Amino acid sequence: MRPGPLPLLVLLALGVLAAGAAAQAPALIGPTGHNPYRELLPLPPPAPPGPPPGPSAAAEPAAADALPPPGESVPPAPAETAPAVVQPAVAQPAVAQPDVAQPAVAQPPAAEALGPVVEAELAPDIAAAPTVEEPILHWYQPAYWFGPTPWDSGIEFGLNGSSGTSESLSFRGGGFMKRKADDYKFDASLYYNKTHSNGVEVQSNALLDTRYDWLFDDSPWTLFVMSQTFYDEFQAFDVNFNVNTGFGYTWFDEEWTKLTTSMGTGASREFGGPGSEWVQEASFSVNYELKFADNHRFYAKADYFPEWESFGNYRVLADTGLQFSLHEPSNLSLKLSATDRYDSDPQGVAPHNLNYSALLIWKL
Structure with a gap:
């Protein structure tokens, strides 16, 4: 039995509808892979809870999402790219990401910022500190002519008088x-004595004593040259002059005590007397100082000059005394001294010339 035309038409229409639905299926899924018809299908029951998925499990959805939609070609992988290898899960230390906000850390104040604070705290102390002023030098001070070096200088003055049976x-x-200084030492002194008795001058003499020592680093030995000029109006001569040189040795050189001895040779001459020739002579000297308090000092000095041809002819100059520093004013001191000059050949006058005095010293 052959079918009629109506059933044939129905079958033809169903075939056309089926072919159209198949052609429209990729368009309904869309480029993102989302299928709207999938929502109409029943969902499978949830899987039982298990261990959290590892990196390999998380890599599968990522790989599935990375697949292109149907109908598109997969681009070839670059030749340099190596196939991904899934490593086992290893605990790695946490690494701070640059886009994660970090807590602010307080920084120490800058050095410049501390300047005003420190200056403000020290301002009272700085203001209270005394200012050091340079000393004013006068023409009569050695430092005025020779520079501000450690000079020790002073002027001595003493006066004594009596009245009654004799004046x-x-x-x-x-x-x-x-x-x-570090390489030399210089010492010079000058004094003058004058005495009147009952209106008559009975004494008038002066002595200039100079000495220069060359120092040799830390060695106690020194090389010296010295000179003495003695004037006496009541001697057989007017002036006695001598110059000597030799070696010295420092036994003690402490703040509280000093002892120096020396020996050498030289010559002396008397001017304005019966003998005016140069006489060769030896020289022996000792110089001692003792500081037994902050403002008390004892000193003693002696020079012995025998003739080389006859040690029985000699001269001796001795000077000793005590010095006391005064508190007010601080540059004044009191000195008690005794000086003696002895000549074994006085030529008709007294061999001793002794002077003792109380002096006021004004240190420059």
């Missing part, structure tokens, strides 16, 4: 100048 007036004046 007398004695005057003594002088000064000293000392300087010590």
Whole structure:
């Protein structure tokens, strides 16, 4: 039995509808892979809870999402790219990401910022600190002519008088100048004595004593040259002059005590007397100082000059005394001294010339 035309038409229409639905299926899924008809299908029951998925499990959805939609070609992988290898899960230390906000850390204040604070705290101390002023030098001070070096200088003055059965007036004046450096030492002194008794001058003499020592680093030995000029109006001569040189040795050189001895040779001559020739002589000296308090000092000095041809002919100059520093004013001190000059050949006058005095010293 052959079918009629109506059933054939129905079958033809169903075939056309089926072919159209198949052609429209990729368009319904869309480029993102989302199928709207999938929502109409029943969902499978949830899987039982298990261990959290590892990196390999998380890599599968990522790989599935990375697949292109149907109908598109997969681009070839670059030749340099190596196939991904899934490593086992290993605990790695946490690494801070640059886009993660970090807590602010307080920084120490800058050094410049501390300047005003420190200056403000020290301002009272700085203001209270005394300012050091340079000393004003005068023409009569050695440092005015030779520079501000460690000079020790002063002027001495003493006066003594008596009245009654006899009248007398004695005057003594002088000064000293000392300087010590690393390589030399200089010492000079001058004094003058004058005495009147009942209106008659009975004494008038002066002594200039200078000495220069060359120092040799830390060695106690020194090389010296010295000179003495003695004037006496009541001697057989007017002036006695001597110059000597030799070696010295420092036994003690402490703040509280000093002892130096020396020996050498030289010559002396008397001017304005019966003998005017140069006489060769030896020289032996000792110089001692002792500081037994902050403002008390004892000193003693002696020079012995025998003739080389006859040691029985000699001269001795000795000077000793005590010095006390005064508190007010601080540059004044009191000195008690005794000086003696002895000549074994006095030529008709007294061999001793002794002077003792109380002096006021004004240190420059």
